[in-house]
Amino acid sequence: MAPQNDSPPLLEVRNLSIEFPTRRGTLVAVDDISLHIDQGEVLGVVGESGAGKSLTGNAIIGLLEHPGRIASGEILLNGKRIDNLSYEQMRRIRGRDIGAVFQDPLTSLNPLYTVSRQLVETIKVHTDLDTGAARARALELLEAVGIPAAKERLSSYPHEFSGGMRQRVVIALALAAEPRLIIADEPTTALDVSIQAQIIALLKRLCAERGTAVMLVTHDMGVIAETADRVAVMYAGRVVETGPVASVIQNAHHPYTSGLMGSIPHMKHGVNRLTQIDGAMPRLNAIPQGCAFNPRCEKVFDRCRKERPELISIEQNEVACWLYQSDVGGVS
């Protein structure tokens, strides 16, 4: 899915950098990344822990945790900047235009309030419905996310639900005001494997029905393969490869992406051992010069250690790797 030519994409992140000032200098956690998501599109953002995926998601909803801050770049929703809005202006966008689902359903809900109360307060913040209508809407939402006996469960407290059911409630809360975009930050990581597929299928179905776009942040390539339309692979705060999901999975160009793909088990191919990328992602205070992946890269050569590659178009993908760039000026 290429962005439509005339209308701006639903969400556009331009050259976003996020930094953490510390006593020992400023750490750059997200370094000059650009992303876009169209209406109804599912963008998978994949990468190891600490690659900056969640930070990017937090920055988009304006909830970067102190002392993290946006150092440069722009975030545009429907072509309008939202990264420079006041807290109050941004609050009106959160929930109404951009919903969020977080990693751990066990801790995402306030333990002291019933599910109904949390749904109703969210609905009432964003709509003109009165309490009765909001309650009816809360019931619809719980039914939509597949909570059995939803009517009785409205008055239940979060601790009375299992993890999977709680994540369904969280999804209901995220969808309460019919946002155009949902940022789902590792929505299945904390769940049992058997529940994960259900939750992903639910999220996918609900968003498809409503035409809601999703930014699906995860480190699980399998989830991405099943769910996403496009994928952005992040490494050490940068996007190293992005493109349509089939193209990235079957035709990965960046050595890091290939490594990630090699680590997915396949039923068909009788591979006995999964490939493994040696080493670990660099710490924020020790990101190597040149391409951040160079110490772990099998195909590393001189230039990788000196200069940093920018994204260039190769077939359907965009890749930041010197393997595909013959001259210095070849930046797309």
Next chain:
Amino acid sequence: MIAFAVRRFIQAIVVLLAVSLIAFVMFKYVGDPISQMVGPETPIDQREALREQLGLNDPVPLQFMHYLGDVVQGNFGRSFRTGLAVDRVLLERIPATLELAIVAVLYAVVAGIPMGVYSGLYPDRWLSKFFQTVSLIGISLPTFFVGVILIYIFGPTLNLLPTFGRGEVVHIGFWSTGLLTVSGLKSIILPAFTLGMFQLTLIMRLVRSEMLEVLRTDYIKFARARGLSNRAVNFGHALKNTLVPVITVIGLQLGQVIAFAIITEAVFQWPGMGLLFLQAIQFADVPVMSTYLLVVAVFFVAINLVVDLLYYVIDPRLRLDRAVAQGG
């Protein structure tokens, strides 16, 4: 809920029995009441007669049983010093102490919670840092010192507030209150401030640290991500989640304040139970002392019971019976 209340009630009785035993045993050996009651020239046979009359020659367990039997019947004995019935003496003093304690804790709560919330929400603002510094002083200065300084400032120096006694009191049934007269209200300011200062700083610091903790939780972040207003997030979601530990401490502190208002009462000559207790100690007035301990224990137990019940109201996770009924 009812089973819980019954269970706690039985526990409370056990606690009170234990306290009465300790009170009894301790005061049994605290001094000889006879020598306090009679003059030095009283002959030994008269002393022995008195001892016999008061039951002090019985075996100790028997004395305890007598004591318990009397207590259950509401007979707390007579003060060795004044010869008045102890329950009457104490009952006269309880309103003064309770009013002082409640006003002190109210003031500590009303001022301490907002200060704590503010410094939890905005830990970097100068006012928060100021609160933190002042609270260190409040927590480290001894009560009697604060009291004496306040007396010096507001008494002889500024001549603004009364520095001793309760002022005029109004009797409503058995209760005497100073809260309905101007002089009574003026009189309670200094002692309540003194008594409540430590509690104020404690509550403030506790609320602050609990707020800082709760504000970091996922459900607060998720509440913000849902677009709830700051007010709803900070007060509706965050503050309520700090309440369980805060209420625990407030409850315990109310007990403490009732029990250990002694020093403040002494400094301000406040005619409460604490002052009575101090006088009783000087005279080894055993019935007064042991009854005082019992009364304090009753307050402690009752407050703890209320606190435990409040947990149930605040935190649904503690309503175990419900969760079990629904399969956990």
